[in-house]
Amino acid sequence: MRYVAIACCFLTLSACKRESREVRPAPAASAILGDAGAESALYPGGATANLNVLNPYEGNAYAISEGQRLFNWYNCSGCHANGGGGIGPPLIKKDQRDWIYGGEAPNIFDTIVKGRPNGMPTWGGKIPEYQVWQLVTYVRSLNNLEPKAATPARSDSLEQKTATILPGKPGAATQ
């Protein structure tokens, strides 16, 4: 009985999508999808996603950590800071209805690839598609939209920023 239980434990580990490290992108994830989301920024009845497009890295911890690295490498942090927003809008939403162009994986993919008015550059053709998906997975993980098992704790840098930006106000860091 004990051996059966141990075998079951190993079996569940082997089925863990969170842990798979696909360092070499699959062909399906390396050709630019023609139309991941809709062209228009206006959605009758609220933003919806094209459900035929699936994020290949959903729930994958390696993709989230790679996305976090690329978020700084490609200077997303230059406008969006660590997700709190700056020149650009915050990516950590108080309310999931606050996504201007939709918060589903294909919507975010589309926003990165095509760019958006008022400052979001067009990254399509520059960032390889599999890395766009890694960024999408990371951005969604910031909002706890990825499975909890794959999402890391919020990074320390977020806490430090608050303390450095508001040094003079007593108690500002604890508000």
Add this chain to the structure above:
Amino acid sequence: MTQSMWHVAGSNAAHIRELAVFFGLLLSAIFVLVVGLALFSLTRRHRGIQQEPLEGTHQPSDRTEASLRTAVGAATGITVLILFGLTIVSVSVGKIVSASVAPAGSLNIEVTGTQWWWKVRYASDDPGRILQTANEIHIPIGRAVAIRGNSEDVIHSFWVPGLQGKRDLIPGHTTTEWLEADKPGEYRGQCAEFCGLQHAHMAFWVIAEPPERFNAWLEHQLKPAAEPMNDDTRQGQEIFLRSACVLCHAIRGTDAAAQAGPDLTHFGSRKTIAAGTLSNTKGNLAGWIADPQNIKPGTHMATVPIQPAEMQPLIDYLESLK
């Protein structure tokens, strides 16, 4: 020239070699002595062993006990003395080779370890003369070189066995050391602290040259990249600037200015690509760009979708950056 602590070219590495030779000879002699004594005690005749009573009831004579006590005491004393002596020798050599303050007039180089390559920056008081390069460190012979080490991600260790001892590169903390080459040559270095998937492929070359050749190299490297001279390389530059390459790499003199990957301004002048993994040939470069995960699985070099027809102009352009 290769990577060997026996073929040394600097005083620090020479001290380490002397220490290794001293330890090796002394400890080999002790090993031979101990094994010899053990063999001797196994093979010598045990006179009168039949008469010995059973264990527990045996009372050795006072003379036997005294000589046993002397022998064990002397052996313990000698062991302690040898170990203590070795500690003193080792610590004093360690103190010499890990001196962190370089002699006056040294050349200052900042080395930043990153998964899995080396960012190299030649410091200067004149901002126009700060040189950023990667994976290949040229130094003048007969002049001390101060290395300021740092890391961008995890702990790495800077090690050129022919020139110095290991020095860890720690994120958020600057470590210092210095080295000096006394004869020209090419010395391979290697990361000496396990740092992830491609730790084994995180190498670099230190090229020691006479001062005049070093100065000529430095002056050349400070110049912006060569302009493409023909249609083929012009097309290559255009491909480089419109694809993902430009998001991580810098080529001074063009719009490419990203700092995430190695600076490619004088890429064609380097001996190796992918941090000492492959020699810098067009074939290797094409293989590296087409499928970096095949050569260094886990590398942060992106798999960039380059069309087959674009590859030749692209590698021609990169190799023309002498």
